[in-house]
Amino acid sequence: MKLMLRNEQSRDIDAIFELTRAAFLAKEHSSHTEQFIVNALRRSGQLTLSIVALEGERLLGHIAASPVLISSGAAGWHGIGPVSVHPQRQGQGIGSLLIKQALTALRELGSQGCVVLGSPGYYARFGFQALPGLTLPGVPTEYFMAQSFTARLPGGEVSYHPAFKANA
Secondary structure, three states: OOOEEEEOOHHHHHHHHHHHHHHHOOOOOOOOOHHHHHHHHHHOOOOOEEEEEEEOOEEEEEEEEEEOEEOOOOOOEEEEEEEEEOHHHOOOOHHHHHHHHHHHHHHHOOOOEEEEEOOHHHHHHHOOEOOOOEEOOOOOHHHEEEEEOOOOOOOEEEEOOHHHHOOO
16 A cells, blocks of 8 residues: 555545545444534634545545643643544554654644544554543543643643534
């Protein structure tokens, strides 16, 4: 698999929408609004990162990262997601490459850390863990994980941008 990772370009927007829709279509844990979330983040200027994985000209994966707020006032934190991989190519390492690239890029941008909502078994491989005292309201603590890029571990409630409520 010869993949190229790069930042999204304007010509990718429609393909990202369709890829994200297809990636989550059969997922029972999905709200099936992930494609609308990415567009809403982009429209509101909250897409800190939007990285695509291409094989030739074919878009096979995408990852978004956006700022999050922490009630304690800890600044400089981001959330990754959605992470989308073409349904026929899931389980082949594309999502892992995107996550690693996003974490590297966030560090380079000076981010203090990153949060993610998802499978603990999957995201622990990238250094994510549940942090005592850092919560996302309404979510079981084991599914909300964080990774600090510094020695400081924040506490408090995390909130995502209102774009995460987009449904069209």
